[in-house]
Amino acid sequence: MNMTAISMFFLFVGITLVITVWASKRTKTRSDFYAAGNSIGGLQNGLAIAGDFMSAATFLGVTALVYSTGMDAILFIIGGTLGWAVILLLVAERLRNLGKYTFSDVVAFRLERKPVRTMSAIGSLAVAIPYLLAQMVGAGALIQILFGLPYEVAVVMVGVLMTLYVMFGGMLATTWIQTIKAVLLLIAGTIIGLGVMSMMSYDFGALITAAVSEHPKGAAIMAPGVMFTDIITVISIALAFVFGTAGLPHVLMRFFTVPDALQARRSVAYAIGFIGYFQSLIFIIGLGAIVYVTNNPEFLAADGGLIGGSNMSAVHLSKVIGGDLFLGFVSAVAFATILAVVSGLTLSAAAAVSHDLYANVICDGDADRDTELKISRITTLVIGLLTMGLAILLEGENVAVLALIALAIAASVNFPVMFLSMYWSRFTTRGALAGGYAGLATALILVLLGPTVWVTLFGFDKPIFPYRYPTLFAMIANLGCAYWFSITDKSQRAIAEAESYDAQWIQSEIGPI
Amino acid sequence: MLSQLDKEILLNKDFQQLVKVRRRVSWSFLIFLLGLYVAFGVLSVYYPAVLARPVFTGGIVPFGVLMGYAILASAFIITLIYVRISNNYFVPLERKIIASIKAGGQS
Numbered sequence: 001m002n003m004t005a006i007s008m009f010f011l012f013v014g015i016t017l018v019i020t021v022w023a024s025k026r027t028k029t030r031s032d033f034y035a036a037g038n039s040i041g042g043l044q045n046g047l048a049i050a051g052d053f054m055s056a057a058t059f060l061g062v063t064a065l066v067y068s069t070g071m072d073a074i075l076f077i078i079g080g081t082l083g084w085a086v087i088l089l090l091v092a093e094r095l096r097n098l099g100k101y102t103f104s105d106v107v108a109f110r111l112e113r114k115p116v117r118t119m120s121a122i123g124s125l126a127v128a129i130p131y132l133l134a135q136m137v138g139a140g141a142l143i144q145i146l147f148g149l150p151y152e153v154a155v156v157m158v159g160v161l162m163t164l165y166v167m168f169g170g171m172l173a174t175t176w177i178q179t180i181k182a183v184l185l186l187i188a189g190t191i192i193g194l195g196v197m198s199m200m201s202y203d204f205g206a207l208i209t210a211a212v213s214e215h216p217k218g219a220a221i222m223a224p225g226v227m228f229t230d231i232i233t234v235i236s237i238a239l240a241f242v243f244g245t246a247g248l249p250h251v252l253m254r255f256f257t258v259p260d261a262l263q264a265r266r267s268v269a270y271a272i273g274f275i276g277y278f279q280s281l282i283f284i285i286g287l288g289a290i291v292y293v294t295n296n297p298e299f300l301a302a303d304g305g306l307i308g309g310s311n312m313s314a315v316h317l318s319k320v321i322g323g324d325l326f327l328g329f330v331s332a333v334a335f336a337t338i339l340a341v342v343s344g345l346t347l348s349a350a351a352a353v354s355h356d357l358y359a360n361v362i363c364d365g366d367a368d369r370d371t372e373l374k375i376s377r378i379t380t381l382v383i384g385l386l387t388m389g390l391a392i393l394l395e396g397e398n399v400a401v402l403a404l405i406a407l408a409i410a411a412s413v414n415f416p417v418m419f420l421s422m423y424w425s426r427f428t429t430r431g432a433l434a435g436g437y438a439g440l441a442t443a444l445i446l447v448l449l450g451p452t453v454w455v456t457l458f459g460f461d462k463p464i465f466p467y468r469y470p471t472l473f474a475m476i477a478n479l480g481c482a483y484w485f486s487i488t489d490k491s492q493r494a495i496a497e498a499e500s501y502d503a504q505w506i507q508s509e510i511g512p513i
Numbered sequence: 514m515l516s517q518l519d520k521e522i523l524l525n526k527d528f529q530q531l532v533k534v535r536r537r538v539s540w541s542f543l544i545f546l547l548g549l550y551v552a553f554g555v556l557s558v559y560y561p562a563v564l565a566r567p568v569f570t571g572g573i574v575p576f577g578v579l580m581g582y583a584i585l586a587s588a589f590i591i592t593l594i595y596v597r598i599s600n601n602y603f604v605p606l607e608r609k610i611i612a613s614i615k616a617g618g619q620s
Contacts, residue, residue, distance in 0.1 A: 071564065074581035075557065078550055085546050085588050088595065089539040205573035222575045223565030224557035234554045242547065265599055272592045276585050283581070503519050509532055510607050513518070513614065 004328025005146055012180075012336050016165065019176045023169035033170035033373055034101035034351050035256040040175055042263040046270025048175045049254050051182030053080070053245070053271070054278055055341040056138055056334060057403060059185065062279075064310040066286020067293075070211070070221025072228050073286065077279045079238055083245025084275060088268040091246050094422050094508040095255050096264035102348070103252040103414065104356045107421045110500040112429040112493065113365065117356045119436045123413040124249035124352035126440060129387070131248075131406035132345045134399040136391035138311075139338040145308040146315070146331040155391045162342045163384030166350065167377045171257060174343045181333070181340040186278060188333045192314065193281040195321035196288030211290040221290075236469035244407040244471070247415030250348035261511055289313035292320045346383055353379040404469065405447050412439035412474030420482055422508060425501035428486045428494040435482025442477040446470030522614055531606045538598060542591045549584045553577075 031037050040048070058080060065073040099105035104120040136155055143154035165173050200207045208222060215221050228234050245251065255264045293299050293306065299316040301307045306316070318330035354376035359367035417436045420427040447453055449464040486494075507513075515523075522528050556564050557577070564577030 071575070071577050072557070074577060075554065078553065078581055078584045081585055081588050082546055082550055085591065086543065088592060089543045208573050208575075208578070222578075224561045224577060229558065231554070231558045234558055238550060238554055242550070262599075262604060265596060269592050269596045272589060276589050280582060280585050283578070499515075502515055502523065506519055506522050506528075509535075510522075510528070510610060513611060 002146070002324060002328050002331065004325050005331040006328075008328055008332035009147070009335055012184075012332055013161065015180070016161070016173075016177050016339070020165050020169035020173045023173035023176065027168075027170040027172055030101070030355075030369055030372060032172065033376060034253070034347075034355060036171040036175050038257060038259045039172075040257040040263075042258060042266030043270055044175070044179055045254060045258050045263070045267035047182045047274065048178040048257075049251065049267055049271035050274035050278070051178030051180075051185070051337075051340050052251055052254060052344045053084075053275060054182065054185055054337070056135065056142065056338050058278070058282070059189070059337060060138075060142070060311045060314055060334065062282050063286045063289060063314040064312075065227075066283055067289045067313040068310050069226040070215070070217070070287075070290075071224050072226050074283065075224075075228065075234065075237060076241070077282055079241025080245070081272065081276045081279050083242050084268060084272045086242055087246045087251075088265065088272065090419070091252075091422075092255055092264045092268045093261040095252060095418075096258065096261045097508050097511045098422075098504065099256060101253070101256055101355050102351050103249060103418055104352070104360075107417055107432065108360070109421065110497050110504050111421065111427075111432055112497075114361050116429055116432050117360050119433055120414065120417065121352040121356035121361075123247075123409065123417070123436060123440065124356070125349055127247070127249055127406045127410045127414065128345045128349035128352070129383075130402040130409075132342055132349070132383075132387050133390055133394065134402035134406065135338055135342050135345070136387055137394050137397065137399045137402075139335070139342075140391060140395065141308075142311075142334060142338070145312060146334070151395050152392050155388055158338060158342060159384050159388035159391070161339055162346050163380055165339075165343045166346045167380045167384075171253075171347060174340075174347050175254075175257060177336075177343055178340045181336045182274065184333045185337055186274060188318070188330050189278050189281045189285065191326070192288070192318055192321055192330070193284045196284055196291075196317070199288075199292075199321075207284070207287050207291065211287040214294050215290050216294070230467075232467050232472060233469055236467065236471040236473075239475055240404075240407045240411045240469060240471040242411075243415045243475070244411035247410035247413070247418065248407075249352065249410075249414065250344040252414075252418075253344075253348050253351065285314055285317065289317045293317055296320070346380055346387075349383050350376045350379040404452065405443070408443045408447065408469065408471050408474060409440060411471050412443045412478050416475060416478045416482060420479075420486075424486075425505070426486055426498050427482065428489040428491075428497050430489045430491070430494065431482045431484075431486030434485035435478040435480075438481040439474050439478030443470050443474035446473060518614065522610065525610055525613065527606055527610045527613070531603060531610065535603055538595065542595060546584070546588055546591060549580075549587065553580055553584065556580075 027033050062076050098109050104117050107120050108116045136158055139158045140151045140155040143149055144151050212219050258264050293313050293316045299307055319327040354372055358375045359372050413436050417432050446465050447470055451463040451468050454460050454463045566576050568574050568576050568579050
């Protein structure tokens with residue numbers, strides 16, 4: 001038990017609960033609940049976006065990837081930043097100009113509301129729930145190691161807190177929690193990065209030389225190919241990052257919290273600054289972990305592996321740099337990171353159910369405000385209980401597959417449908433449905449038949465589908481079906497949809513007049 | 514189908530200019546950045562030796578690491594340039610279009 005970690009963690013929880021109480025008094029309308037009343041400024045939204053995106057997967061997972069593969073991790077480091085360039089240059093302003101609370105608003109702008117919203121709500125849930133589970137299972141394991149709490153207790157703590165934040169504080173509380181967490185994470189990353197560099201007398205070359213001499217694979221870590229050797233895998237990873245980021249419902253939802261397209265653009269610009277900075281630190285942190293953690297008996301388990309697995313390399317490194325006090329700080333920040341990310345995900349899943357499915361599909365766009373808010377709060381509670389239960393059942397499972405499914409679905413269902421609805425005038429409802437469902441089915445089936453599930457989980461000898469990442473094929477399936485079923489759609493509805501493109505296009509360029 | 518207002522906007526010279534320039538700017542930036550990423554991916558699969566080679570002969574830092582950081586830096590620089598162009602050119606143009614449409618005048 002690390003007392004510093006525990007007291008810092010309780011301080012964070014205390015502050016976030018105060019924020020939640022404060023936010024709950026200000027959350028009265030739908031716009032307050034889903035979009036913090038469009039009141040967030042560009043800088044804060046940029047921080048909150050960075051807070052949403054820099055998950056435990058980035059901080060601990062990508063550091064672990066640098067720690068075990070070296071240069072191959074750069075593919076992830078660049079991808080995580082370039083996804084934001086796609087959002088800045090193609091998506092952010094248009095999204096803000098066309099939508100209200102969720103990205104489905106944009107897809108349903110001129111296409112037929114009910115079927116299209118149902119599909120994009122399924123897409124949102126298919127991303128949010130596996131991603132949420134991945135974070136919670138990871139959180140349970142992490143907290144078990146950091147705080148010495150039993151796995152179940154840790155999962156229930158995360159679940160209860162995220163449910164409270166979202167149910168009562170809505171987007172306003174979520175935004176503040178993500179903002180605080182982003183600042184804490186940037187501070188922690190900076191201190192670790194500077195700590196590593198100062199131990200190396202600020203000589204980057206010396207850091208690389210030391211890492212090569214400490215790592216069991218030696219010079220191979222400073223060349224690509226330790227992990228990724230075939231072009232299909234590399235393309236699929238790149239696509240998942242670049243287009244999957246722009247299809248994550250909780251990330252897209254953040255653009256509705258600002259007043260206009262100008263602030264939306266400003267928020268991505270800040271977010272790219274923070275994320276790019278953090279990603280560039282990750283490489284240094286990973287190399288530092290190779291140098292100071294790999295052969296340090298203090299961090300090795302009886303079997304010679306790292307205590308808690310390679311995901312803990314960044315946390316162990318923090319102990320080398322700042323002793324128990326700093327280890328406590330970094331542990332608390334890692335926990336805060338998980339809480340902030342699961343809150344954003346829960347909110348986006350709740351919005352998919354209450355705003356997209358209930359208000360627009362079931363009530364035909366004419367839902368009573370209080371009932372809709374009640375539904376979203378009940379959904380939050382249900383999602384909270386459901387994910388806590390599933391996360392306890394999934395203890396010890398490999399969570400990489402869940403995160404992989406989430407990003408692959410975001411890239412092969414949500415992004416293409418949203419992109420085509422914004423940019424292609426002949427995109428029709430039939431095309432959107434065919435493309436969206438084809439992308440979803442392809443992604444799920446290929447993950448099922450691929451090495452992660454078919455071999456690792458089911459125990460067969462050989463995978464039916466040889467690649468770990470389905471993104472390339474699922475995106476092609478989506479775009480191909482969307483194209484074919486749109487251009488062959490000669491219905492009255494399709495003609496009307498094509499005619500209303502210009503009005504949508506004007507609004508996407510200069511905003512509602 | 515199109516409202517009178519929308520028809521006016523489509524004919525507005527400033528609007529046509531805005532759309533044309535913005536499309537050109539954002540797509541060329543995007544293609545440039547994604548091109549760098551593709552180049553990195555292709556090099557890492559087919560020419561790993563290029564990325565493993567030190568930047569300077571006899572130096573330590575491999576080219577792949579430098580390229581990675583260079584891509585991060587270019588994403589950041591392009592973001593700054595895009596925001597600048599938007600603030601100095603697109604936003605005033607948008608305001609002008611909206612003002613002229615609201616005034617009911619053709620330009």
